[in-house]
Amino acid sequence: MTIMGDWVDADYKQKKFADYGWANSPGTKGIYDALSDTFALPKNAKNRENSIAWLKLAGSQVGQDTFNPLKGSIPARIDAGKADYDTYLKSAIADWQKDTIVPSVVHGAAAKDGWAQTYQDSINSFVTSLDVAKTQKALAQGCVDAGVCK
Numbered sequence: 001m002t003i004m005g006d007w008v009d010a011d012y013k014q015k016k017f018a019d020y021g022w023a024n025s026p027g028t029k030g031i032y033d034a035l036s037d038t039f040a041l042p043k044n045a046k047n048r049e050n051s052i053a054w055l056k057l058a059g060s061q062v063g064q065d066t067f068n069p070l071k072g073s074i075p076a077r078i079d080a081g082k083a084d085y086d087t088y089l090k091s092a093i094a095d096w097q098k099d100t101i102v103p104s105v106v107h108g109a110a111a112k113d114g115w116a117q118t119y120q121d122s123i124n125s126f127v128t129s130l131d132v133a134k135t136q137k138a139l140a141q142g143c144v145d146a147g148v149c150k
Helices: 007-014 048-059 061-071 087-098 113-129 132-145
Strands: 031-034 100-103
Touching (some): 007 061, 031 087
16 A cells, blocks of 8 residues: 555556555545646746747646646646546545645645655654654654744
């Protein structure tokens, strides 16, 4: 068993893996851990008009319904998601519509980078030590050090 993002569905399909499934991480029923893919147009970008055309395509219903099933992600647009999405992605779209959406800590969407790194380090240490008290202390101190907690 592994805990991975939506992208792994597309990766497994590309590798022609057929015997896999999915389930919520323990204790997360009703929670959708979110992170978004973004495309930007930097100031003074070369080929600006081509970049704008790409962004318009990526943001369109057709663009999202083409990109997302191949990448293994759900569309940002509420009018997308009706094309070639497999069973897993259809279930993820349904979960997005009903679950509580929370930003990802480990990707820096829910916390400052310093706190996110402390979180990752603390959990990695816990996996090998199984020392709950030490992990709680490290998390609390990291939160204070990052200026997130008092």
